[in-house]
Amino acid sequence: MPEPYVPGAGPDPGPAAPKPYSPDELRALDRAHVWHPYGPMPGRQEPLVVESASGVRLRLAEPVEGRRELVDGMSSWWSAVHGYNHPVLNEAARGQLDRMSHVMFGGLTHEPAVRLATRLVEITPEPLQHVFLADSGSVSVEVAVKMCLQYWRSAGRPDKRRLLTWRGGYHGDTWQPMSVCDPEGGMHELWSGSLPRQVFADAPPDGFDAEPDPAYVTHLRQLIAHHADELAAVIVEPVVQGAGGMRFHSPAYLRVLREACDELDVLLVFDEIATGFGRTGKLFAAGHAGVSPDVMCVGKALTGGYLTMAATLCTSRVAQGISRGEVPVLAHGPTFMGNPLAASIASASVDLLLGQDWEGEVARIGAGLRAGLAPASELPGVADVRVLGAIGVVQLDHEVDMAAATRAAVREGVWLRPFRDLVYTMPPYVTGDDDVQRICRAVCAAAREG
Numbered sequence: 001m002p003e004p005y006v007p008g009a010g011p012d013p014g015p016a017a018p019k020p021y022s023p024d025e026l027r028a029l030d031r032a033h034v035w036h037p038y039g040p041m042p043g044r045q046e047p048l049v050v051e052s053a054s055g056v057r058l059r060l061a062e063p064v065e066g067r068r069e070l071v072d073g074m075s076s077w078w079s080a081v082h083g084y085n086h087p088v089l090n091e092a093a094r095g096q097l098d099r100m101s102h103v104m105f106g107g108l109t110h111e112p113a114v115r116l117a118t119r120l121v122e123i124t125p126e127p128l129q130h131v132f133l134a135d136s137g138s139v140s141v142e143v144a145v146k147m148c149l150q151y152w153r154s155a156g157r158p159d160k161r162r163l164l165t166w167r168g169g170y171h172g173d174t175w176q177p178m179s180v181c182d183p184e185g186g187m188h189e190l191w192s193g194s195l196p197r198q199v200f201a202d203a204p205p206d207g208f209d210a211e212p213d214p215a216y217v218t219h220l221r222q223l224i225a226h227h228a229d230e231l232a233a234v235i236v237e238p239v240v241q242g243a244g245g246m247r248f249h250s251p252a253y254l255r256v257l258r259e260a261c262d263e264l265d266v267l268l269v270f271d272e273i274a275t276g277f278g279r280t281g282k283l284f285a286a287g288h289a290g291v292s293p294d295v296m297c298v299g300k301a302l303t304g305g306y307l308t309m310a311a312t313l314c315t316s317r318v319a320q321g322i323s324r325g326e327v328p329v330l331a332h333g334p335t336f337m338g339n340p341l342a343a344s345i346a347s348a349s350v351d352l353l354l355g356q357d358w359e360g361e362v363a364r365i366g367a368g369l370r371a372g373l374a375p376a377s378e379l380p381g382v383a384d385v386r387v388l389g390a391i392g393v394v395q396l397d398h399e400v401d402m403a404a405a406t407r408a409a410v411r412e413g414v415w416l417r418p419f420r421d422l423v424y425t426m427p428p429y430v431t432g433d434d435d436v437q438r439i440c441r442a443v444c445a446a447a448r449e450g
């Protein structure tokens with residue numbers, strides 16, 4: 001019998017570490033019990049088993065296609081901007097772990113959350129003054145929608161409860177976010193009958209540098225005007241539509257939305273979960289347009305890819321509007337709200353980003369992607385090649401064979417996750433020039449074989 005653990009008497013040795021699984025055992029148990037993103041149960045794909053990760057490299061538990069290490073072209077779904085196992089972020093995690101990993105946020109507060117919220121207010125557009133810390137991007141969008149609906153309810157206009165967005169968007173997988181994802185192209189078509197029915201404008205015309213299309217501007221203005229009495233908010237991803245199709249549009253349309261929303265008494269929400277923290281070449285994509293939303297969501301790269309945390313920011317006008325209502329509180333409060341561990345790492349990640357020439361690094365990677373992906377436009381089956389910030393996209397004229405494309409990338413020593421008709425990369429900002437070129441070779445190989 002081990003001695004019972006006496007709190008305060010020194011470290012508890014704890015139970016002996018369990019025997020590690022072999023890769024084969026892991027895969028069998030994974031298939032039998034564990035859901036993966038957008039996956040069937042039992043699983044059908046053979047996921048690669050990752051043992052550890054450091055810098056821009058994932059280390060596999062066993063060689064695949066002759067490769068034990070893969071350069072990560074995905075930043076773990078666009079979040080690990082500083083790469084893995086970063087000493088500064090590790091230190092932030094360890095330091096906080098020794099103080100407390102979590103305490104409830106109702107009735108209590110703590111430095112990690114306050115510091116992070118203050119930092120976010122400082123670095124986001126000026127009118128955004130108040131921060132709700134949420135557990136994931138989808139939840140931050142739920143909170144954004146709740147803020148907007150409650151703002152109008154408090155103002156005595158409860159009929160303003162629909163949302164307008166443009167097609168081709170992605171805002172997450174919970175209920176309200178699903179309702180503003182692309183109604184056809186997205187993964188949520190299945191639910192169209194059960195979701196709140198929102199107002200959809202056409203997708204914004206392609207091209208970051210393209211002249212704004214006057215017909216499209218009129219279309220946006222008229223649609224907002226037509227529905228203004230029932231619209232709580234317009235919600236869009238600024239400049240880059242991510243998981244909805246990796247499409248880029250002119251920042252001019254964001255100015256059109258800002259003007260129309262101001263004129264017609266509709267709130268404007270920017271979902272910067274994918275675009276935030278430098279990915280598009282500006283700290284936030286709203287910066288390309290020089291406009292500020294009423295509500296803004298950030299997530300993904302917020303914690304440098306270490307832990308799940310997102311934030312919803314709003315203006316004082318929105319916060320005060322809510323507080324004037326018959327129910328003067330924002331009725332939302334997740335168990336792990338403001339998690340100190342995630343907040344400490346997030347602050348360290350933001351400081352790490354802003355403490356370096358991130359603009360230069362993103363531009364350097366963008367130049368590397370532009371050069372390295374140019375040959376892809378000559379490949380048969382390739383419809384378009386585009387680069388913005390540290391985002392490189394090869395669009396095919398057909399659905400990609402995901403398994404073949406992934407294998408082709410692994411053969412080049414790179415991890416990619418193509419989807420629909422897209423092979424794309426969003427590398428960590430610390431990716432060296434040689435590794436950027438390796439990623440480009442892998443994207444081209446994946447485009448050829450997928």
Ligand SMILES: *Cc1c(COP(=O)(O)O)cnc(C)c1O
Nearest residue numbers: 136137138170171172242273274
């Ligand atoms: C990923 C993403 C979300 C959802 O974030 P989760 O953390 O996956 O819930 C929402 N909006 C955009 C633009 C995203 O890219």
